[in-house]
Amino acid sequence: MGKQQDVGEPDRQSGSDTTAHRPIGGSADARLALAQDPTTPQMTLIDLxxxxxxxxxxxxxARPDAPAQALRPLTRDHDRQVREAVARNPSTSLANLMRLVKDADRWVRWAVAGNPACDESIRRAMSEASDKELRGLLAESRELEPELAAKLTDDVSPEVRERLATHTHDPDVITTLLADRTARVRKGVARNPRTTAEQRSALAADPVVDVRAALVRAVELDEADLARLVDDRSVQVRLAMATSEVVPSRIRQALTRDSDEMVASAARDFRPGSGNSSAVRAPRIAHRPSAAGAGRPGRAS
Incomplete structure (x- = not known):
């Protein structure tokens, strides 16, 4: 079923904006089966x-075919996992998503970020939120409008800017963040596969070791950059090259003779597909781990 419209009409049974409770007989398991049954009538779903x-x-x-009259009161449910399910539901109306993106519970807010029904108005609200993680999830969105991406390049949080730098498809944003004074942001740019050859050369000469190490792990480089980095003064950078999936085999062969035995050994022992690459992963979507009180999505607390 397509996206439901939240028209804000009062419930006809209760005279308020919440659905009156008319108990349905049977055990909780029987009612759950009814709630999950695709043939259950819409009015029964509203009652449930x-x-x-x-x-x-x-x-x-969680039902994509749930009527708006059922989803609307569930956005204010006292159980946060219920509200979280509404926040993930692609049929949830924009009005309800706007309410949920401002929810007091972080997991509910983060769930909205992964909802494909989000439009520019929801993403704008995310960009203005005080929740750093919510802005970080926004920064990783492929649907991010250029205006909002440009706004996030000035975000107060280096983590948000780093996540934007890693995932953005906007060349103007990449150019802006390449000049960011915070090394972790430039490290994010180094991991972005949409950088130009000129930008990669600039990153290969970055004064911060972590930036150069991230670069050699993530993207293919021109010969001139490889020749410079194979003799990099930092063991960390050379070790990153020795274990990188994207470094040509001839470069790795040269590193088997490196003056540092750890680098030489890593180059000799390297096996393709061994999990050493730090390729850019898909954006993190906020899913609550099973342990209570866990930290940010995709990360240990």
């Missing part, structure tokens, strides 16, 4: 949205 069981309400919240 006020079920006493949070598991049942969550099942309704």
């Amino acid at each position: 949205a006020s079920d006493p069981s949070a598991v049942v309400r969550k099942a309704i919240a």
Whole structure:
């Protein structure tokens, strides 16, 4: 079913904007089965949205075919996992997503970031949020408008700028962040496969070791840059080259004779596909880990 429209009409049974609870008989398991059954009538789904069981309400919240009258009250459910399910639901209306992106619970807010129904208005609200992780998830979005991407290049958080630098497809943003004074941001640019050969040469000469090491692990370089980096003064950079999936075999062969035995040994022992590469991963989408109180999405707390 397509995206539901949240028209904001009061519920006809209760006279308010929440659905009146009309208990449905049977055990919680039976009601859950009903909530998950694709043939369950829409009016029954609306009734189940006020079920006493949070598991049942969550099942309704996750249904892409759930009617707007069912999803609307669930955006204010006292159980945060129910609200989180609504935040992920691609049929959730923009009005409800706007409410959820400002939710008091971080996992609910972060779930909105992964919802494909988000439009520019939701992304703009994310860009203005005080939640650094929410802005970071926005920075990794491929649908990010140029205006919002440009805004994030001045974000107060270096982490947000780094995540933008790593994932952006906007050449103007890459150019701006290449000149960022914070090394971790330039490290993000170094890992971005959409940099130009000229930009990669500039990064190969970056004064910060971590930037050069990230570069050789992530992207292919011109001969001149490889020739310079194979003799880099930093063991860390040469070790990164020795274990990089994208470095040509002839360069790795040269590193088997490196003056540092750790580098030489790593070059000799390297096996393609051994998991040494630090290629850019897909953007992190906020999924709550099973352990309570865990930290940011995709990271240990």
